[in-house]
Structure formats: C-alpha cells, structure tokens
Amino acid sequence: GAGVSQSPSNKVTEKGKDVELRCDPISGHTALYWYRQSLGQGLEFLIYFQGNSAPDKSGLPSDRFSAERTGGSVSTLTIQRTQQEDSAVYLCASSLTRAGSVGGAFFGQGTRLTVV
C-alpha cells in the first residue's frame, strides 16, 4: 500500500490476555518504529528497527513487551499478560532510512488497545 498500515485498528482484550499488533511499513523503508500514545500524553518511544542491525529496545516498558520484524518488512508488537495501564494507542512509523537523516518518518493510523 501507499502508507503505513496497522491492524487491527481497535482491540479490546481482557486483563491477563496476550495481544499482537501488526505493522506493514511502506515498501522499501528500512527503519521501523513503535510508539505508544496514552490519553493526554505525548508519544512514548518503544522500539526501533533499522535494517539488519540489532533493534533499539530501550523504550520497552517491561519484559511483557516484545517486537519482531520479519524479513525486514512486517513487524509485530506483542504484549503478554496485558494490564489496564497498557491501554493506549500504539503507533507504528517507517522511514527510508534513519528518520533524522531523511527528514522524518511516516506514521500509521494506530491501534487503539483497551484492556478491560
């Protein structure tokens, strides 16, 4: 597709369940980012993939969070044993290479996760 695609757009899950969020970046983009946007808060960095390099996982809030990127394209963010504080909009972005080198990243519409 022409833009960054995320699925599902909305997800409601019960506390304690695992969830998987998917991101399809723009074709050819080597850099992929995950952010979390909570109500009334800014964007919290979670993880960054660049080509075949080891990902920057410095923003993952706990070991319940993990992400992988298969074949340098599609990425999946997994949250295990979800908690209510995990409720947020999860945003994925991609850029041709490192965002600061090319002038920014392109964002998807996000997945709104609600943990009940």
Added chain:
Amino acid sequence: GDSVTQMEGPVTLSEEAFLTINCTYTATGYPSLFWYVQYPGEGLQLLLKATKADDKGSNKGFEATYRKETTSFHLEKGSVQVSDSAVYFCALSDRNAGGTSYGKLTFGQGTILTVHP
C-alpha cells in the same frame, strides 16, 4: 538523554490570530528538528523540518527556525484558520558530527490547538 519540551496547552485562538507554540530541546549531538501535526481522527503527519542551525522549515503557512543558541524550534503562523485545529508535536532525531542519525525520534508531549470562527 534527548528530550523535547513544548509549551503547555491547550491553546485556544480566534480565526486569523497569530500562533506561537514554543518548543525547546536537549540533545547531545546535532539533531534534526521536526513538527508533526495530528488532525482529529487522523494519524500523525510531518508538518515541517529543519536539519541544521538557522534553517527555517515552512509548510501550509507554518514556520519554525532552528535556533541552536537557544535550543529552540518554535512553531509560528501569522493567521490561523479553523482547519488548523489539531494536536502539534515537536520532535528531534539526534545525529553525530558526521550527520548520521542515531535513529530514534523523541517527541514532546503535544499541544492541542483549537481555533474558533
């Protein structure tokens, strides 16, 4: 580490008023600076950018100048419209002396702008 601080909102203006949204940053290297906008019900979009000191980014009537001496990148528009109502985010991506980005984008907390007719 890197950080971005935006003026607290929300900001409410009348149509045709002058807009300033302040943004200051902390970075260890030579960052690129960005303003992103999130319109109601839409995803984040890059509004403008500047990659070195004294550069001015501009788009859709908005401007921001990269001020290294004050570590600022304030967003301005001379005459706002109702359609400018959105959330505005200042962001940076730090780079080394050679201009290679470290990759991560660091965002401010966002400023909600509401423009009334």
